[in-house]
Amino acid sequence: MKSIVIQQPGKLTIETRPLLQPAPGEVRIKVSYAGICGSDVHIFHGHNPFAKYPRVIGHEFFGHIDSVGQGVDPARIGERVVIDPVVSCGHCYPCSVGRPNVCSELQVIGVHRDGGFSDYAVAPAQNAYQVPPSIPDSLASMVEPFTxxxxxxxxxxxxxxxxxxxxxxxxxxxxxxxxxxxxxxxxxxxxxxxxxxxxxxxxxxxxxxxxxxxxxxxxxxxxxxxxxxxxxxxxxxxxxxxxxxxxxxxxxxxxxxxxxxxxxxxxxxxxxxxxxxxxxxSRLNSHRFPQVIEWMSQGKLNPEKLVTHCMPGEEIEAAMTLFEKDQRACCKVLLKF
Structure with a gap:
């Protein structure tokens, strides 16, 4: 599989890596679309103090579950899903009061662990939210920004x-x-x-x-x-x-x-x-994915108004430059995998 990797600040490569295998409790996603965020650019430039290198970036992504780890219902294979990048411990004080986004052991997919700018990605099954047919593939990755x-x-x-x-x-x-x-x-x-x-x-x-x-x-x-x-x-x-x-x-x-x-x-x-x-x-989101998916499916949000560009994943450097430099014509850039 091909993955977009920030090896170190300022150095981006597209690597061929072995196909990921989901661990117990995880799902593997065949990524279809992923959105570029300002934080991805910050990681590229070395301005994100939380990022660990080398890192597959990308925390706004959508795709289909194509494999599940031990303990995950195989019936989930084939689901259209978006991924909540917030991975929390579930037992510290913030988690106990419904604030997993500031978990004492917080990990963010695409920052602390590998993300979705890749042909395939893995995530905890509980972080994969099913997307209804009313939300098209090309806009589903926009759920995360609205959270x-x-x-x-x-x-x-x-x-x-x-x-x-x-x-x-x-x-x-x-x-x-x-x-x-x-x-x-x-x-x-x-x-x-x-x-x-x-x-x-x-x-x-x-x-x-x-x-x-x-x-x-x-x-x-x-x-x-x-x-x-x-x-x-x-x-x-x-x-x-x-x-x-x-x-x-x-x-x-x-x-x-x-x-x-x-x-x-x-x-x-x-x-x-x-x-x-x-x-x-406010930091990230605290279990807001179901809410935003409902709003989007009800037509209360119009994500298409933010998407100005869609480019192939292999054009990541040009896409990130466009996102960062052309603020007059560019708003949201989606990558297609």
């Missing part, structure tokens, strides 16, 4: 009455916009980004107002319109955003942080407590 939005919004509990501000109109921001509009019915969703083409994508994904903050703070147009967002989500992940988000937010607002920067954010306690702001952070 990230599902996770943060589960903490924030949006309502139709909220005025939401989303920082960032990249793939994460667009999934958040779709979930806010299509699932929770939020009437006013504002998005801010520095790239006009990305802002147009945000409008196409449901944003009601798009603000370019390349040359001005988002606080300025919000002040002109006398808008104080009651819900703010940082999907741009820059350390400077948090204090601005606190400043522009309404009293009693909820702020969701999706960033993973190691740089310090400078914030004041007074700006938080004076408004009694609630801060939530």
């Amino acid at each position: 990230i939005a599902a996770n943060i919004t589960a903490f924030l509990k949006p309502t139709p009455q909220d005025t939401a501000l989303v920082y960032g109109a990249g793939p994460m921001g667009l999934t958040v916009i779709q979930v806010l509009k299509g699932v929770y019915g939020v009437q006013k969703v504002i998005v801010t980004d520095r790239i006009d083409e990305r802002l147009q994508m945000a409008r196409e994904n449901g944003a009601d107002w798009a603000i370019n903050n390349q040359h001005q703070s988002v606080a300025e147009p919000l002040a002109v319109e006398n808008i104080r967002p009651t819900l703010v989500i940082d999907a741009a992940c820059h350390p400077a955003i948090l204090q601005e988000a606190i400043n522009v937010a309404s009293p009693a607002a909820r702020i969701g942080m999706m960033g993973f920067s190691g740089e310090a954010s400078s914030i004041t306690q007074q700006s938080i407590t004076s408004k009694e702001i609630s801060l939530f952070s």
Whole structure:
């Protein structure tokens, strides 16, 4: 089988490897489609502190179960499945309170263990979720990105009455916009980004107002319109955003942080407590796959609006360069295996 391997930061190869065999409790998946995520690019550049090398990357993938390990029902062979990349121990404190995404022994498929940029991949059987016929093969790998939005919004509990501000109109921001509009019915969703083409994508994904903050703070147009967002989500992940988000937010607002920067954010306690702001952070997803599969099958989400390119797996280097460099025309790139 052919596998896309990051040997070390900056060195990507396509290797021919022996066909994987599922261990007890695992399934083997014949991969059909896989999505490129920013974290895959970070692993390639050596910017992900959790990655172990060499590594088969890819945590957004879809395929068919073609073999099962001991203890797994053979009837599962042939199932169309997407894979939850979160592998947890099941017994530590976070797992015991329903937060396996921050398990004390967390392993992420495609980061800590080999992932789905390969002809075949293996995963725990419980991490393989069946996909209904209403979701086509070409879009099924998009379930995982929407679980990230599902996770943060589960903490924030949006309502139709909220005025939401989303920082960032990249793939994460667009999934958040779709979930806010299509699932929770939020009437006013504002998005801010520095790239006009990305802002147009945000409008196409449901944003009601798009603000370019390349040359001005988002606080300025919000002040002109006398808008104080009651819900703010940082999907741009820059350390400077948090204090601005606190400043522009309404009293009693909820702020969701999706960033993973190691740089310090400078914030004041007074700006938080004076408004009694609630801060939530979110990593990966906590058993959100069934929920997102249901939303997608019900037509509440439109993953096709995010997919701009689909390329053969062997063109991985060109695909990753496109994803990273062409933010004006490229949103989500899928690899076909």
